[in-house]
Amino acid sequence: MPAAARPAVPEAARFDWTRALKEAGLAAFVAFMLFLPLMGFRLVGAEGRLGLEYRPHWVVIGVVVVFFGHLLVSFLRAVRGVPAAPSGRAGPIARYINTHATWLAVAGVALAFALPFTPFANRYVVDVATTVLIYVMLGWGLNIVVGLAGLLDLGYVAFYAVGAYSYALFAQWFGLGFWEALPIAGVLAATFGILLGFPVLRLRGDYLAIVTLGFGEIIRIVLLNWYPVTRGPDGLSGIPRPTFFGLAFTRRPPEGEVAFHQFFDIPYSGLHRVIFLYYLILLLALLTNWFVLRIRKLPVGRAWEALREDEIASKALGINPTNTKLTAFALGAMFGGFAGSFFATRQGFISPESFTFIESATILAIVVLGGMGSQIGVVLAAAVIVILPELGREFEQFRMLLFGAAMVGIMVWRPRGLLASREPTIRLHAKGEGEPSG
Numbered sequence: 001m002p003a004a005a006r007p008a009v010p011e012a013a014r015f016d017w018t019r020a021l022k023e024a025g026l027a028a029f030v031a032f033m034l035f036l037p038l039m040g041f042r043l044v045g046a047e048g049r050l051g052l053e054y055r056p057h058w059v060v061i062g063v064v065v066v067f068f069g070h071l072l073v074s075f076l077r078a079v080r081g082v083p084a085a086p087s088g089r090a091g092p093i094a095r096y097i098n099t100h101a102t103w104l105a106v107a108g109v110a111l112a113f114a115l116p117f118t119p120f121a122n123r124y125v126v127d128v129a130t131t132v133l134i135y136v137m138l139g140w141g142l143n144i145v146v147g148l149a150g151l152l153d154l155g156y157v158a159f160y161a162v163g164a165y166s167y168a169l170f171a172q173w174f175g176l177g178f179w180e181a182l183p184i185a186g187v188l189a190a191t192f193g194i195l196l197g198f199p200v201l202r203l204r205g206d207y208l209a210i211v212t213l214g215f216g217e218i219i220r221i222v223l224l225n226w227y228p229v230t231r232g233p234d235g236l237s238g239i240p241r242p243t244f245f246g247l248a249f250t251r252r253p254p255e256g257e258v259a260f261h262q263f264f265d266i267p268y269s270g271l272h273r274v275i276f277l278y279y280l281i282l283l284l285a286l287l288t289n290w291f292v293l294r295i296r297k298l299p300v301g302r303a304w305e306a307l308r309e310d311e312i313a314s315k316a317l318g319i320n321p322t323n324t325k326l327t328a329f330a331l332g333a334m335f336g337g338f339a340g341s342f343f344a345t346r347q348g349f350i351s352p353e354s355f356t357f358i359e360s361a362t363i364l365a366i367v368v369l370g371g372m373g374s375q376i377g378v379v380l381a382a383a384v385i386v387i388l389p390e391l392g393r394e395f396e397q398f399r400m401l402l403f404g405a406a407m408v409g410i411m412v413w414r415p416r417g418l419l420a421s422r423e424p425t426i427r428l429h430a431k432g433e434g435e436p437s438g
Contacts, residue, residue, distance in 0.1 A: 136378060137288050172238070
């Protein structure tokens with residue numbers, strides 16, 4: 001019988017139970033050492049003093065789950081002939097998404113527009129969706145630098161901070177509104193992107209990551225210590241809210257002005273402003289996506305991808321690496337500045353504590369998790385990273401443990417991201433032409 005026609009039963013028969021039990025036992029021991037301090041004890045207050053509540057059953061449950069879960073995964077890999085280290089090749093779901101990307105995008109946009117009016121929508125749901133869209137916009141901006149140009153940036157939060165503080169300061173000092181200060185914040189963030197780009201033109205890989213990380217920390221420390229301008233750790237408060245064509249979302253507008261609910265003759269509700277902010281970030285995110293999809297088909301976008309694949313070959317083809325890298329840093333930083341402006345007007349208060357390294361790591365995780373260069377992948381990854389901890393709130397102190405376990409699982413089974421492959425930006429021939437039959 002040919003090898004390809006052999007059934008899967010012999011594969012299971014040759015399954016090495018001894019080795020699998022040893023590996024599962026080792027995994028269970030590691031889980032025990034981790035779960036004992038994390039889940040086995042709990043601080044409780046009693047009569048004005050702190051005490052320890054012992055919960056050995058939680059530890060036992062966690063260890064048993066890890067042991068049998070590891071054993072099951074090893075058995076399934078042996079039965080299916082899956083190698084221990086997945087290759088990251090796109091699965092059927094990823095291929096389906098890439099094939100029907102246009103229709104899925106249209107359906108997603110329609111669902112996003114209808115979300116505030118669905119039966120299950122409330123203030124909490126709209127707020128979470130707004131946060132997801134902020135990270136989607138940041139992910140698309142960083143995707144230009146990391147996914148398309150192949151430049152590892154660990155200081156992207158600096159441009160986010162520049163955009164937020166630019167809007168807040170221009171609004172308070174010069175009385176500019178959101179739409180007037182938005183392009184200024186984007187230009188200033190792009191300028192800082194160019195300032196970052198010049199020193200790192202000759203750096204790659206880990207060295208580039210270290211410099212960009214340092215740049216992000218420099219911006220945060222400047223914001224923290226430049227008290228006369230940024231008010232340091234006290235932050236900036238009273239940041240003006242955006243209006244709907246001059247209609248403010250307030251219960252009692254100033255004399256001579258008309259509020260949103262008064263103009264439309266509807267009862268006042270705080271949900272109106274939340275829904276308006278949701279649609280505002282949705283519009284900005286869609287514009288970001290449209291711009292990125294258009295520019296990646298232009299010569300500068302193809303130059304980014306060529307530089308990512310092979311910088312030496314790109315130079316041989318006449319591509320200027322200096323201008324190419326600077327445009328990537330500038331445009332990526334510009335969208336970070338736009339997102340920062342929205343963050344400032346949504347929160348009404350900003351401080352350096354909102355722009356720490358963990359934010360850069362989260363945005364980079366969204367880009368990597370979604371698949372380098374994949375626009376839809378960024379949306380899926382942002383939804384996973386933002387919504388998963390929210391769903392885990394029911395588990396109290398275990399929710400970050402569950403979130404970390406989910407991230408580790410995704411990296412094990414999808415090491416190259418949720419959408420590891422994507423269609424080429426430009427084809428030399430029509431799809432299906434010039435391909436060998438069979």
